[in-house]
Amino acid sequence: MIRNKKRLAWTIIATVAATVVAVVIWMNFATPEKALERRVAHHYAVSDPEFKREMSVLLGPSILPGNRVTALNNGEEIFPAMLGAIESAQRTITFETYIYWSGEVGNRFADALSERARAGVKVRMLIDWVGSAKMDGSLLERMEAAGVQIIRYRPLKWYNLGRMNNRTHRKLLVVDGKVGFTGGVGIADPWEGDAQDAEHWRDMHFRIEGPAVAQMQAAFNDNWIKSTGVVLNGEEFFPELAPVGEQPAHVFVASPAGGSESMHLMYLMSIAAAEKSIDLAASYFVPDPLAIQALVAARKRGVRVRVIVPGKHIDSDIVRLASKAHWGELLMAGVEIHEYEPTMFHNKMLIVDRSLVSVGSTNFDLRSFRLNDEASLNVYDPAFAQRMTAIFEHDLQSTHEYSFETWAARPWREKLMETVVLPIKSQL
Numbered sequence: 001m002i003r004n005k006k007r008l009a010w011t012i013i014a015t016v017a018a019t020v021v022a023v024v025i026w027m028n029f030a031t032p033e034k035a036l037e038r039r040v041a042h043h044y045a046v047s048d049p050e051f052k053r054e055m056s057v058l059l060g061p062s063i064l065p066g067n068r069v070t071a072l073n074n075g076e077e078i079f080p081a082m083l084g085a086i087e088s089a090q091r092t093i094t095f096e097t098y099i100y101w102s103g104e105v106g107n108r109f110a111d112a113l114s115e116r117a118r119a120g121v122k123v124r125m126l127i128d129w130v131g132s133a134k135m136d137g138s139l140l141e142r143m144e145a146a147g148v149q150i151i152r153y154r155p156l157k158w159y160n161l162g163r164m165n166n167r168t169h170r171k172l173l174v175v176d177g178k179v180g181f182t183g184g185v186g187i188a189d190p191w192e193g194d195a196q197d198a199e200h201w202r203d204m205h206f207r208i209e210g211p212a213v214a215q216m217q218a219a220f221n222d223n224w225i226k227s228t229g230v231v232l233n234g235e236e237f238f239p240e241l242a243p244v245g246e247q248p249a250h251v252f253v254a255s256p257a258g259g260s261e262s263m264h265l266m267y268l269m270s271i272a273a274a275e276k277s278i279d280l281a282a283s284y285f286v287p288d289p290l291a292i293q294a295l296v297a298a299r300k301r302g303v304r305v306r307v308i309v310p311g312k313h314i315d316s317d318i319v320r321l322a323s324k325a326h327w328g329e330l331l332m333a334g335v336e337i338h339e340y341e342p343t344m345f346h347n348k349m350l351i352v353d354r355s356l357v358s359v360g361s362t363n364f365d366l367r368s369f370r371l372n373d374e375a376s377l378n379v380y381d382p383a384f385a386q387r388m389t390a391i392f393e394h395d396l397q398s399t400h401e402y403s404f405e406t407w408a409a410r411p412w413r414e415k416l417m418e419t420v421v422l423p424i425k426s427q428l
Contacts, residue, residue, distance in 0.1 A: 348362060
């Protein structure tokens with residue numbers, strides 16, 4: 001009898017434990033309730049005022065005039081610009097990033113942030129717990145000892161178990177509330193240099209001045225409040241920002257905590273509005289059915305669609321497999337897919353009709369659309385779009401165009417592996 005009671009007790013415990021694990025897994029795989037289900041129809045062009053009105057309303061912050069956006073290529077331009085801005089800080093620095101690893105680059109940023117904190121600048125840093133897994137604890141201790149306030153986003157705690165899969169992938173740096181940076185770069189040594197070999201990645205980052213910087217500061221505040229319960233406000237974080245350029249722009253965010261599909265919607269609306277050209281630089285290109293439908297529909301309207309993706313130098317072979325599984329339909333429709341050959345291609349940029357440019361942390365995949373916290377900058381300026389198109393076409397010179405014939409003849413083992421990874425493509 002006693003033995004039976006013990007067996008029953010252990011059975012109950014095991015059942016409860018299994019249920020808890022199942023619920024936690026389900027919570028981490030769940031996507032926002034507000035999921036888009038139908039393709040966005042083509043009603044107007046990117047140049048139409050209605051397009052800009054809807055982008056302002058549906059994505060959140062309004063498009064603001066008077067900005068100046070500067071493109072930075074690879075670590076040799078990006079890191080000096082970011083570090084120079086940090087070193088010039090007089091009052092506040094807010095910094096949110098996914099990747100922060102130990103190494104030469106990590107140490108340089110730690111030194112710069114620590115020096116400013118010792119000088120009395122309020123330094124607030126939010127780093128993702130998963131993305132900073134390769135960060136040595138001594139680096140954190142050094143910055144904290146200098147006065148840098150550091151928060152690890154969603155660390156491994158019991159109250160975070162249901163959200164462990166929802167990471168902050170945002171890359172935001174704001175100095176004195178006046179100068180901002182965003183793009184694809186992480187704080188780690190692979191981004192160092194000028195993409196000169198397979199060990200140094202190709203990437204872009206962007207420096208922003210003008211009224212849109214306040215929106216970037218608000219984007220940082222979004223996750224700072226979630227993590228600390230503290231609002232960063234006042235003139236030192238949100239100073240008055242006069243126009244400094246002629247570029248209309250806005251910074252907007254997406255987060256599964258808010259059930260937001262802002263990034264997904266932005267891509268679908270932009271593709272639907274295209275009438276001449278779509279140029280997409282995508283470090284992780286795993287389109288969902290709606291995105292595929294939108295790109296195919298654009299081709300049927302006569303829109304030229306060019307996509308640059310990583311080639312053999314990619315940090316995730318699983319993503320590459322999940323990506324290629326969908327290329328057949330796109331290639332048959334006339335979408336031009338180019339694989340970047342020299343090194344890992346980490347750019348994230350959308351250019352539509354040489355009028356709209358969207359950059360930031362967002363990848364062209366379901367993880368960015370539905371699971372990650374992301375931030376993007378949209379610039380509505382033909383002159384800027386022309387400059388970014390020139391950069392896109394320069395990158396094209398280092399690619400190999402992938403044909404439908406090559407896709408159809410890929411090895412059966414590759415096709416089999418694609419089938420295996422497709423059910424989990426939203427998690428990649």
